[in-house]
Amino acid sequence: MDNVLRSQLKKIGKKEKKLLDKNKKGTVRAVSEKLENKIPEGVRVKLETAFYKGFRLVFSKGTGWIEKTYNKEKRMLEYEAEDYTYKRDQKRVIKQLNKVSSRSSMSNLGLTALEGTVMGVLGIGLADIPVFIGVLLKGIYEVAISYGFSYEKEEEKYYILLMIEAALAHEETQRTLDDKVNEITEYLSQGIAVPYLVEEQMRQTADAMAEDMLCMKFIQGIPIVGVLGGAVNVSYFNRVMRYVKLKYRKRYLLSKN
Numbered sequence: 001m002d003n004v005l006r007s008q009l010k011k012i013g014k015k016e017k018k019l020l021d022k023n024k025k026g027t028v029r030a031v032s033e034k035l036e037n038k039i040p041e042g043v044r045v046k047l048e049t050a051f052y053k054g055f056r057l058v059f060s061k062g063t064g065w066i067e068k069t070y071n072k073e074k075r076m077l078e079y080e081a082e083d084y085t086y087k088r089d090q091k092r093v094i095k096q097l098n099k100v101s102s103r104s105s106m107s108n109l110g111l112t113a114l115e116g117t118v119m120g121v122l123g124i125g126l127a128d129i130p131v132f133i134g135v136l137l138k139g140i141y142e143v144a145i146s147y148g149f150s151y152e153k154e155e156e157k158y159y160i161l162l163m164i165e166a167a168l169a170h171e172e173t174q175r176t177l178d179d180k181v182n183e184i185t186e187y188l189s190q191g192i193a194v195p196y197l198v199e200e201q202m203r204q205t206a207d208a209m210a211e212d213m214l215c216m217k218f219i220q221g222i223p224i225v226g227v228l229g230g231a232v233n234v235s236y237f238n239r240v241m242r243y244v245k246l247k248y249r250k251r252y253l254l255s256k257n
Contacts, residue, residue, distance in 0.1 A: 051206035054130040104142035147252040158196035167243035189254035
């Protein structure tokens with residue numbers, strides 16, 4: 001491994017540690033836990049089902065629609081042009097790919113804010129879940145493309161679902177999942193086949209999202225007050241994207257080793 005790669009991976013390692021420490025128990029989650037006991041158990045089950053069905057719907061029918069919101073071919077060509085010069089100017093290429101990734105994330109953050117607020121004002125809590133998942137996956141897809149990775153294959157869907165679950169987990173659960181994500185990241189970067197169970201992971205990720213977002217999605221179902229629940233979509237989007245960007249960045253660097 002050359003010095004540039006070693007230095008970049010070291011920086012990512014520090015950012016990963018900082019991110020995991022920051023996500024231990026956020027303010028939103030702390031407030032949510034105090035209110036969750038007042039929410040009927042049936043709401044939790046409905047939310048888990050809604051997230052699961054949302055993922056199934058977007059993965060099976062939504063990817064084509066998502067791709068109409070950006071020029072996939074152009075993005076891939078831009079990546080290939082940058083990657084072609086990697087050996088001549090590693091630092092510049094890495095910096096540029098990171099810049100494109102961040103720019104994509106920021107543009108989708110605005111879309112998340114708009115979607116969440118509108119749905120919140122209308123008092124739509126469960127019905128907006130497929131829309132939120134679509135925006136979230138759009139952001140992840142664009143980050144993946146910016147580093148030259150696809151998202152259509154089953155193992156890639158599994159990888160995405162696992163990253164989402166890890167990003168929203170807390171404390172020891174998150175560290176365990178993060179270790180698993182790092183393992184899969186290394187396998188994929190080396191072209192090693194990854195054992196995957198997309199259906200099972202889809203349910204686990206849906207359950208994790210329902211657990212973490214239970215209170216806010218319940219609040220979002222109340223008109224006007226729902227603005228709070230809708231705005232929180234931005235917080236969750238940010239948490240996932242910060243995590244995902246680091247992992248795709250790491251995967252790209254490991255593939256150059």
